[in-house]
Amino acid sequence: MALRVVPAQASKSASVQDTAGTFGLHNTLQYGPRTIAAEIKSQSSLKDRLENWEETQDNLKLNLQRNVHGIHLPMRTLMERKLVTMHPNILGTSNLHLDILMGRDETIEPADVFLGKSYFSSLRFVPYTSPQFGIPPIVAP
Amino acid sequence: MDRIDMNRLKSGEVNLGTSIMAVQFDGGVIIGADSRTTTGSYIANRVTDKLTHVHDRIYCCRSGSAADTQAVADIVHYYLQMHAQTSGGPPTVHVAASLFQRLCYENKDALSAGIIVAGWDKEKGPSVYNIPVGGGLFKQPWAIGGSGSTYVYGYCDATFKEGWGRDETIEFVKNTLALAMSRDGSSGGVIRMCVITEDSVERLFVPGDQLPKFWQGKEVLGDGPKKAYPESEVAMAVEA
Numbered sequence: 311m312a313l314r315v316v317p318a319q320a321s322k323s324a325s326v327q328d329t330a331g332t333f334g335l336h337n338t339l340q341y342g343p344r345t346i347a348a349e350i351k352s353q354s355s356l357k358d359r360l361e362n363w364e365e366t367q368d369n370l371k372l373n374l375q376r377n378v379h380g381i382h383l384p385m386r387t388l389m390e391r392k393l394v395t396m397h398p399n400i401l402g403t404s405n406l407h408l409d410i411l412m413g414r415d416e417t418i419e420p421a422d423v424f425l426g427k428s429y430f431s432s433l434r435f436v437p438y439t440s441p442q443f444g445i446p447p448i449v450a451p
Numbered sequence: 452m453d454r455i456d457m458n459r460l461k462s463g464e465v466n467l468g469t470s471i472m473a474v475q476f477d478g479g480v481i482i483g484a485d486s487r488t489t490t491g492s493y494i495a496n497r498v499t500d501k502l503t504h505v506h507d508r509i510y511c512c513r514s515g516s517a518a519d520t521q522a523v524a525d526i527v528h529y530y531l532q533m534h535a536q537t538s539g540g541p542p543t544v545h546v547a548a549s550l551f552q553r554l555c556y557e558n559k560d561a562l563s564a565g566i567i568v569a570g571w572d573k574e575k576g577p578s579v580y581n582i583p584v585g586g587g588l589f590k591q592p593w594a595i596g597g598s599g600s601t602y603v604y605g606y607c608d609a610t611f612k613e614g615w616g617r618d619e620t621i622e623f624v625k626n627t628l629a630l631a632m633s634r635d636g637s638s639g640g641v642i643r644m645c646v647i648t649e650d651s652v653e654r655l656f657v658p659g660d661q662l663p664k665f666w667q668g669k670e671v672l673g674d675g676p677k678k679a680y681p682e683s684e685v686a687m688a689v690e691a
Contacts, residue, residue, distance in 0.1 A: 312557045315522060319560070370526070378533045 313373055317362035320352035387411075464516050464563075465490050468637025470599030470628050471501060471512035473569035474611075475577040475592050476620040479648035480569040483624040484512050485599065485632050486640030497640045502654075506531045508647055509547045509570030514597035515584060516563040523554050523564055543572040548580035548588060556586025565596050571647050599631030599638035606630055617646065621655070629663040 324346055331337035336344040352358050372384040394407035403425065409415045466489050473482040484501035487494055501513050503520075505528045513520035527550050534542050548568040555564055568580045581594035593611055595603060607627055615623070624644055632638045642657040 313526075313554055315526065315554060315558045316561050374526075374530050374533070378530065378537055 314366055317359050317366045319355050320358050323351045324349040465495055469514040469597030470631035470638040471514050471597045472595040473567045473579045474620050475579050476615050479571050480577045481620050481624050481646050482510055482512050482569050483628050483644040485638040487638055489637055502645050509544055512567040514565040519562045519564045543574055544570040544578040551582050552588040559586050567594050567596050571649055599635035602634040603627050603631045626663050
């Protein structure tokens with residue numbers, strides 16, 4: 311219901327919940343010595359802001375739709391999105407219907423180029439002695 | 452890389468340190484602003500237009516962070532277009548001001564924006580709403596805002612009268628802004644005004660060399676007495 315324009319900054323908190331044992335304390339036997347760095351909830355306010363950006367803008371638009379037209383309109387919008395993702399595409403990962411509904415059909419973004427692969431996975435280590443570098447193999451005399 | 456301080460980012464932002472005002476008169480409202488946008492002491496834009504259209508007869512004056520006020524004004528503009536379609540007529544100034552207020556209040560941790568919303572609608576006629584930083588909503592007959600406004604509260608309190616017509620209100624806005632611009636370092640440039648009535652929106656422009664002039668001080672050198680001694684005295688007789 312709140313009209314957030316940008317993602318809210320996560321409050322700075324640390325929690326021992328994830329590694330808690332029977333007594334509610336940090337389970338050293340299972341997880342190793344306790345470090346605060348591992349417990350803080352949010353590492354970087356910039357990272358959180360960027361990760362939540364699109365979702366926040368989308369929620370803002372849906373809330374404005376609700377205020378103008380009533381609860382039915384954001385429901386319909388979300389139902390339409392669900393409908394087009396019901397039957398997954400056999401041949402690939404691209405969903406044109408979803409792109410049109412989300413307004414991405416006329417733009418090219420990094421996601422469209424990298425197609426889900428991360429940048430580093432496409433850099434494969436090739437030993438410098440392989441033929442492609444043109445260096446003749448070193449042969450002991 | 453990870454420890455980016457969002458507050459540091461905000462402090463270096465382009466700023467609309469400003470003088471803005473809006474005054475209601477019997478036929479409509481007049482809004483006015485200076486034209487200076489600063490980044491620290493650099494004047495990033497000396498001819499800024501701070502009077503932003505959000506609907507046909509509803510405008511807002513922006514002060515504070517330029518990016519924040521542009522983002523909020525864009526959202527309100529978008530919303531009012533949708534609202535006008537479903538409600539079958541132009542939105543009231545109160546609707547626009549309420550939305551500005553909701554956005555400014557609910558995002559007060561992230562925004563630095565002081566906005567004056569003014570316009571004309573059929574139900575209430577002319578209205579002026581002041582939304583200072585923090586997101587309160589205040590309906591007033593006249594409102595001033597921005598860093599330059601602090602210097603002219605006295606002038607406005609002493610000068611404003613109810614029942615003025617269009618021309619007297621234009622003079623009031625022009626004089627107030629000129630006084631604010633002459634004392635506030637973050638305000639300056641030209642004066643832009645909009646006269647919003649039922650029939651039309653008219654933009655007025657006062658260039659920087661035609662601003663109303665007030666007490667400027669006196670010339671210290673050069674305009675002193677022209678004669679070395681007054682005329683009534685006779686030159687001394689000197690024995691040759």
